[in-house]
Amino acid sequence: MDVLRVTVTPAAAELIRSLREEHGALLFHQSGGCCDGSAPMCYPAGDFRLGQSDVRLGEIEGCAFYMGAAQFDYWKHTQLLIDVVPGRGSGFSAEAPRGVRFLTRSRVFDDAEIDALEAAGPPHCGPLP
Amino acid sequence: MVYVAPNQPGSKVQFRSRYENFIGGEWVKPVKGQYFENVTPVTGRGFCEVPRGTAEDIEKALDAAHAAKGAWGKTSPAARAVVLNKIADRIEANLEMLALAETWDNGKPIRETLAADMPLTVDHFRYFAGCIRAQEGALSDIDDTTVAYHFHEPLGVVGQIIPWNFPILMAAWKLAPALAAGNCVVLKPAEQTPASILVLMDLIHDLLPPGVLNIVNGFGIEAGKPLASNKRIAKIAFTGETTTGRLIMQYASENLIPVTLELGGKSPNIFFEDVFAQNDSFAEKALEGFGMFALNQGEVCTCPSRAIISEKIVGQFLERAVERTRTHAVPGNPLDPATTVGAQASNDQLEKILSYLDIGKKEGAKVLIGGERAQLSGDLAGGYYVMPTVLQGHNKMRVFQEEIFGPVVSATSFKDFDDAISIANDTLYGLGAGVWTRDGSQAYRAGRALQAGRVWTNCYHLYPAHAAFGGYKQSGIGRENHKMMLDHYQQTKNLLVSYDPKPMGFF
Numbered sequence: 001m002d003v004l005r006v007t008v009t010p011a012a013a014e015l016i017r018s019l020r021e022e023h024g025a026l027l028f029h030q031s032g033g034c035c036d037g038s039a040p041m042c043y044p045a046g047d048f049r050l051g052q053s054d055v056r057l058g059e060i061e062g063c064a065f066y067m068g069a070a071q072f073d074y075w076k077h078t079q080l081l082i083d084v085v086p087g088r089g090s091g092f093s094a095e096a097p098r099g100v101r102f103l104t105r106s107r108v109f110d111d112a113e114i115d116a117l118e119a120a121g122p123p124h125c126g127p128l129p
Numbered sequence: 130m131v132y133v134a135p136n137q138p139g140s141k142v143q144f145r146s147r148y149e150n151f152i153g154g155e156w157v158k159p160v161k162g163q164y165f166e167n168v169t170p171v172t173g174r175g176f177c178e179v180p181r182g183t184a185e186d187i188e189k190a191l192d193a194a195h196a197a198k199g200a201w202g203k204t205s206p207a208a209r210a211v212v213l214n215k216i217a218d219r220i221e222a223n224l225e226m227l228a229l230a231e232t233w234d235n236g237k238p239i240r241e242t243l244a245a246d247m248p249l250t251v252d253h254f255r256y257f258a259g260c261i262r263a264q265e266g267a268l269s270d271i272d273d274t275t276v277a278y279h280f281h282e283p284l285g286v287v288g289q290i291i292p293w294n295f296p297i298l299m300a301a302w303k304l305a306p307a308l309a310a311g312n313c314v315v316l317k318p319a320e321q322t323p324a325s326i327l328v329l330m331d332l333i334h335d336l337l338p339p340g341v342l343n344i345v346n347g348f349g350i351e352a353g354k355p356l357a358s359n360k361r362i363a364k365i366a367f368t369g370e371t372t373t374g375r376l377i378m379q380y381a382s383e384n385l386i387p388v389t390l391e392l393g394g395k396s397p398n399i400f401f402e403d404v405f406a407q408n409d410s411f412a413e414k415a416l417e418g419f420g421m422f423a424l425n426q427g428e429v430c431t432c433p434s435r436a437i438i439s440e441k442i443v444g445q446f447l448e449r450a451v452e453r454t455r456t457h458a459v460p461g462n463p464l465d466p467a468t469t470v471g472a473q474a475s476n477d478q479l480e481k482i483l484s485y486l487d488i489g490k491k492e493g494a495k496v497l498i499g500g501e502r503a504q505l506s507g508d509l510a511g512g513y514y515v516m517p518t519v520l521q522g523h524n525k526m527r528v529f530q531e532e533i534f535g536p537v538v539s540a541t542s543f544k545d546f547d548d549a550i551s552i553a554n555d556t557l558y559g560l561g562a563g564v565w566t567r568d569g570s571q572a573y574r575a576g577r578a579l580q581a582g583r584v585w586t587n588c589y590h591l592y593p594a595h596a597a598f599g600g601y602k603q604s605g606i607g608r609e610n611h612k613m614m615l616d617h618y619q620q621t622k623n624l625l626v627s628y629d630p631k632p633m634g635f636f
Binding site: 029030031032033034035036037038039041043047048049068070071074075078085086087088089090091092093094096097099101103104105106107108 | 165181292293294319320321348349350351353354368369370371372373374375376379391392393394429430475476477478480481484485487488491492525527530531532533534557558603604
């Protein structure tokens with residue numbers, strides 16, 4: 001059983017494709033804290049420096065999706081669904097000038113999925129080699 | 130009396146239909162000529178246009194700031210204090226107008242902007258006017274003929290990126306110490322709430338020399354990034370969240386400049402058993418302290434969004450707290466001074482709060498009250514309102530671990546003192562915390578054991594100048610709201626002077 005930690009809605013996938021035409025390769029990093037916290041940030045690849053404390057949750061529409069390891073500890077029992085809504089956020093996320101904002105929706109993994117994820121081992125940390 | 134909405138006949142606020150950037154003492158059109166529509170969360174409708182600034186505008190603002198920094202940095206502390214006091218007086222004289230502008234831009238109830246945002250802003254400028262007058266350098270006696278003198282000098286030109294939850298007050302928290310210390314500033318307001326700061330600038334533009342304070346509007350990726358990553362700033366200050374905080378530190382590392390960051394929290398509010406030892410005004414005060422989660426619709430970095438309650442009283446405490454929420458925290462027209470809960474600042478913020486109510490329910494949290502969007506009627510139907518919500522669950526749930534930034538509190542119980550502290554500290558953040566008890570010794574021990582920069586003890590959500598504010602752990606770097614913030618905006622110049630006429634005898 002292949003369980004994804006992060007997935008994407010068709011609308012968000014379409015936006016990612018369009019942003020890639022404008023900015024080239026993209027990277028997502030899930031934020032925490034206040035204001036725009038708890039929202040996914042989308043950056044031109046290379047803008048945000050990943051460290052060994054960043055967990056690679058997977059890819060959405062060909063873009064790597066990361067989260068800080070300490071935050072991942074509190075989030076790992078949930079699957080993320082990246083959506084898009086009207087708004088503009090206030091961080092440096094690439095979609096904001098278009099009047100839309102990526103949004104993280106979530107659901108709790110069931111027991112079979114948790115077992116499969118544990119069997120697969122811990123996710124990769126840091127940039128891919 | 131309900132305030133007349135801005136831009137209507139008889140309103141105390143008339144926004145311009147289009148604003149410009151404020152650079153070098155003048156309103157300047159954005160180089161690329163682009164603007165974006167600014168929406169009020171009260172109704173969800175646009176009410177003015179704001180520049181969509183870019184790197185070119187940031188450079189113009191930095192040109193103006195660098196041209197001004199020499200003279201401003203040499204202005205006497207007394208003269209700078211006079212300027213800050215004049216700004217405070219001007220705001221105070223126009224307090225109602227600014228409060229209404231802030232409410233319209235941000236969505237918060239006018240009760241709060243009148244009683245908190247604007248009076249605190251006034252006091253903040255006065256506080257730093259006093260601080261800079263009273264600040265002294267220091268000298269150290271090294272030996273009989275050698276003295277180390279320490280002088281404060283401004284950094285020069287600094288960048289500041291302001292959040293949307295208290296647009297004017299958070300600007301004041303950053304501007305007052307920076308200007309008092311003799312720096313020139315390039316400031317970028319939040320794109321959700323750019324207008325009220327521009328109204329303020331309209332009001333005070335004649336009080337500052339041209340170039341000392343410059344405002345460039347725009348989006349983070351287009352205007353914030355060229356500011357934060359610019360080699361012509363000597364420091365960057367940011368309030369926001371962790372990923373952008375990291376990005377800003379990365380930019381700062383490229384230029385080897387200091388940063389101050391305030392990145393939020395997930396503040397615990399601890400209620401010990403003895404708060405209900407008597408059914409008196411203190412018990413009521415503790416319940417009011419619980420209810421502070423609804424202040425500013427929960428859009429506060431220190432929102433007491435985790436209530437941690439002694440298991441001996443948790444049942445009756447939550448029963449009374451929920452009832453108090455039902456009667457005291459009711460979404461309504463932000464322009465009505467009787468309204469206690471206004472609109473969330475933006476549609477994306479509303480959607481994010483609803484997504485958290487969803488995962489909270491999926492994780493099994495019990496909804497004691499609220500749990501959904503508030504649908505108001507008439508002009509307010511298009512606004513962004515949420516029912517104040519009390520969830521009950523445990524500290525490992527995501528609604529206990531993430532700053533929802535909405536009127537949502539997650540409640541749980543503890544067995545004993547150590548359990549309370551352990552739950553409270555089981556978080557990535559450490560900005561604020563609350564402790565409620567009649568036992569002074571217990572209050573002290575709890576306050577010292579909590580890993581948070583501010584522990585409100587038998588009170589909550591007070592923000593007086595002269596009480597240091599800042600975070601432990603992932604909540605940030607630096608302490609605002611206190612004279613120690615001057616250190617974050619100043620260099621230390623050491624003159625090490627010998628008064629000995631004789632050679633040392635080395636060479």
